[in-house]
Amino acid sequence: MNSNLWIEEKFEDFLGLKFKVEKVLFSGQSEFQSVDIVETKGHGKMLLNDGLVMVTERDEFAYHDMISHVPLFAHPSPKNVLVIGGGDGGTAREVLRHSSVDKCTMVEIDSMVVDACREFIPQTAKDLDHEKLTLIIGDGVEFVKSTDEKFDVIIVDSTDPIGPAQPLFGEEFYQDVYKCLSDDGIVVSQGESSWYAMDIQQSLLKVLNTVFPKSYLYSFSNLTYPGGLWSFTFATKKHHPTNDFSAERVEASGLTFDYYNAALHSASFALPNFVKKGLEGLIDND
Template sequence: MDFKEKELPTQELWVEENFKGISKQSYRIKETLFSGKSEFQTVDVVDSIGHGKILLNDGLMMLSERDEFIYHDMISHLPLYTHPNPKNVLVIGGGDGGTAREVLRHPGVDVCTMVEIDEMVVEACRKHIPQTSEVFKHPKFKLVIDDAVKFVAQTQEKFDVILVDSTDPIGPAQPLFGPEFYQNVYNCLTDDGIVVSQGESPFYQAETQKSLLKVLGQFFSVLGLYNFSNLTYPGGLWSFTFASKKYHPVRDFQNERYEKDSLTFNYYNKGLHKACFSLPEFMNRNLGPFFKGL
């Protein structure tokens, strides 16, 4: 996490995210490294001053090199240290590679398949953000460029853990918040499978959170939501949903494997594995009624 400031350009350049017309976050940048428009969205990679390289889809911050470890730690290690023996892992979206990178740090995982709809994201990251895309060369990594909605409807594979690393429910990611998709996710999970999904902002998107929990509640017997603190998402606080056919995220924590692996983390750890399920009271009131088996 060493971001040394080089000589600044004389003209100040900023990349700006306008959030619902009521707030904006801006990051000072040195230059634009990539700017394209795919079939699905605009894709930009910029080099910032103070936050490393930044990926934006449709003008929304997807990741910065400075804080991507937080999101990627929390989407992956929590379910992988809940499931007792995750071998076959599916990442949906996550075209930058950061989620797959963390999945493949677990020595017991045999294959991590990433299904990304937008090849432009993959290629832009491959070229400009090796910090996350280095995983594309990993021998256990399998890339599928496809619509994940179609993929989960058609695959004959069974996965132990599925990670839905999606953007907001607008544009290409919209179906990833609906019941048809999650019926198929349920079907291609093993009998003790777990799915963790990007769960939006507790401050600004409580309605989307409720709606996603309602959908998941139609299929899964264990259902909850956990928080993490991102640096570059609007409002900082962000969440993942946790839905499982069998395992409880806290009671089934795999302490022995966690200690044996002894991985080095920057955000996730044993304490946070449990603590992240302690939610602020406004969230308990709003979302608590949708939780199951926690």
């Protein structure tokens, strides 16, 4: 084994993040993308799609806590949840911890990601055979277009808007999402970096504002995505993400978290001034 093996994720033409690799566990090329899982020195097992870091064992809980528990605790009684993407299984894992959830449907386009994570990253994939989970290998865009089912919460756990994820950032997709949400439904989506991709945030929020009455942005920190500060969009038919949120309900749930907590739920919607300025008119501030 080459003791000097590193992988580097390059962002555009001015930034690189390097990780020391102990061992290559899996490497494949699916119909949609390259899929690699490596054992790293400082971050545990790591999933990369097309050379971009998706998940590491060390900090995956930050992303999965915040994409899942924020909408699930903002909604008063989420029973039917849809996850689009999320092939590593971490988002579904967190959704299924909520006792109110009767069913979670997960639609992931790339079976190679699911199979590789089942074998090599059970930390995130451990609940992919849960009795309340319906796992569909298919196109999430087509699923929301054709389904007659209604969901209380939809979580779009996608990669960046390139390749198979590109349609997940479009207006037609969110019109279909709106259609298959319940009357008080919430959709949360991976919302990129305010440091490096505010243009994508602006574009996504413009789309959400054409479809939903209220749209918001909230943030979290992580170790392995460019910029460290990352965001999710939150669009809702009815429920306000903080005004309708009950900290007591979090405590009463009996759940414990490595990142999320009731105070952080509300605080995550408090945005830095450069973000508020850059997204002025695109996010609700009430």
